[in-house]
Amino acid sequence: MPSNVNAKSVTRNVGWSVLSKTGTFGLKFVTVPILARILTPEEFGTVAVALTVVQFLAMIGGAGLASALIIQRDEDMELIHSAFWANLVVSLMMALGLFVFAEPLASLLGAPEASHLLQIMSLLIPLQLAGDVAYSLLARRMNFSKDAVWTMLSEILGALIAVGAALLGFGVWSLLAQLFVSAFIRLAGLYAVSGYVPRFVFSARRVLSLCRFSFGMMGSEIANFVTFQSPMVVISRYLGLSDAGAYSAANRFSSIPNQIVLSAVMGVLFPAFSHMGEDRQRRSQALMLSTQVTTVLLAPMMFGLWALAEPAMLVLFGQQWASAWPVLGLLALSKGLLTPCSTYIPYLKGIGQGTTLFWWAxxxxxxxxxxxxxxxxxxxxxxxxxxxxxxxxxxxxxxxxVVFRADQLPFLRGLLISVRPLVSAFIMAVVVRLLLDHYVTLLPSAVLQVLVGAAIGALIYLVLVLVTERSLLAKLTDMVRSRGASSSVPSAAE
Structure with missing residues (x-):
């Protein structure tokens, strides 16, 4: 692991990761509503169901080997090459199996019409796993800026092609084009910026040495994947593709705020927590501060989306999706409740609590x-x-x-600090919702309802944060002032 993990390096890498996710999901903010107006809920649902299977198999194929490489003390090239070939062989076997059994799998998921899409999308598995090792090298070097550039480029070009193809009438194929173009470009970019060149070196013994950690991570990631994707499978099977499409569109949009910040923060905090080693006090400070900051930032977005779901659904997705606004609101609320958990997973991974993480997942x-x-x-x-x-x-x-017990912090005190921003955000959202319901006749336009509701909500939340989070704001102010004097103060590494 790099030796210069401190406030400056963590902040810089989080900044690049957030920029990357902002660009990526900013595109979704624009393209998902556009595609939703052009495509039907059934088309969205068909691709979403097929993509669920592909992502699940890609996760199994990786077997956590890339994560295991991140926590290694040194860059052992024999180990790195061995992990690459193991990933590639497993991914090709997964792709072949999906191609052969696409029809029964699609029928099992309640979407038999998606079988031909599963066969085509099976090629995404080796495309995704072939870049895992290159990404792990960037992550262990805390060099997220290069990955951020190529991620944004791949998503921009993929989104442009998807919208163009949809406008030309290619229907569901426009979504496939987006997935493949983005995967090809990001794969090429990862190898270009990491400098990694695979060589024909393989040691089964070295791969097995990674398995103890990687299998634990694989198990927890599979469980997390089931958590995130099982609603789609259940809905498509028992409620039909139309409801699956409504869920998919609402889920993709409501995930944007979380995925912009949380996925960026989690990717950086994992190697950062690993580097902190046995310094429990430093890790504890980092855990609490990072949890508070992410919750303060994200809670108002998610709860605010719940408050504005009805006009937002109409503005963003059009009249054909208007009846699905409760789905958007409830999804935003469900994701908002988990905001404090954003730092818990990288923390447990970083301190070696893989077994605990697996069972709770x-x-x-x-x-x-x-x-x-x-x-x-x-x-x-x-x-x-x-x-x-x-x-x-x-x-x-x-x-x-689980986390506060592992960190030896009082549970009730830690929970109170973590959820305090959630309470403020919920109060704000309820007030906004009541005001809109009461004065809706004064704002006949859905666009005006969204804009006015967002402005009122921001003002209310700002006041609540100034009252309830004074200690956090003071700490952040002190960190900004002292950053120029020292970039390695333990408490600043939080």
Missing amino acids: VIRAIATTAAVAYAAIGGSLVEAMIALCLVNLATLVGYSW
Whole structure:
């Protein structure tokens, strides 16, 4: 691991990662509504179901080897080459298996018409896994800026091609074009900036040495994947492709704020926490500060989207999707509840708590799948989303207990600090929702409702943060002032 992990390096890399995610999901902010107006819910649902299978197999194929490379003390080229070839062979076998069994898999998922898409999209598996090793080298070097540039470039070109193809009438093929173009460009970029060149070197013994860590990570990632994707499978099977399309469109849009910040922060914090080694006090400070900052930033976005879901759905997706606004609102609420958990996973990975992370991920996956399935079988899509909110609330409490126990922090004190911004954001959202409901006749335009509601909500939340988060704001102010004098103060590495 690099020896210069400090406030400056962490902040710089988080900044680049956030910039990358902002560009990527900013494109989704624009392209998803455009594509939703051109394509049908059934087309969205078909591709979403097929992509779920591809992403799941790609995760299994990687087997966590790239994550294991990140925490290695040195860059052992024999080990790196061996991991590359192991990834490639497994990914090709996965792609072949998906191609052969595409039809029964599609039928099992309740979308038999997606079988031909599964066969085509099987090629995405080796395209994704072939770049894992190159990315792991950038991550362990804390060099996220180069990956950020190529990620943004790949997403920009993929989005442009998707919109162009959709406007030309290519339908579902426009979504496939976006996936393949983005994957090809990012793969080429990763090799260009990492400087990695695969060589015909392989040691089965060296690959097995990574398996203890990688299998634990694979298990937790698979469980997390089931958590995130099982609602799509359940909805498509029991409620139909139309509801699956509505869920997919709402889920993709409601995920933008979280994925801009959280995926960027998680990617940087994992190697950063690993580098902190046995310095528990430093890790503890970093955990609490990073949790507070991400929650303060993201909670108002997610809860605010819940408050403005009805006019936002009409403005962004058009009249044909207007009835799905409760789905968008409840998805935003469910994701907002998990905001404090954003730093918990990289923390547990960084301190070597892979077993704990695995079992809690499994519990969460089972609870999510069971709750959504129960609600979908006996009810509607909205009831399934309510069930998801309840599970995520329980997940917040459970993960907080695990992490604060591992960090030797008082549970109630840590939970109170972590969820305080959630309470402020929820109060803000409820007030905005009530004001819009009461004065909706004064704002007949959905665009005006969104703009006015966002402005009122921002003002209310700012006041609440100034009142409830004074200690956090003071700490951040001190860090900014002292950053020029010293970039390696332990508390600043938070």
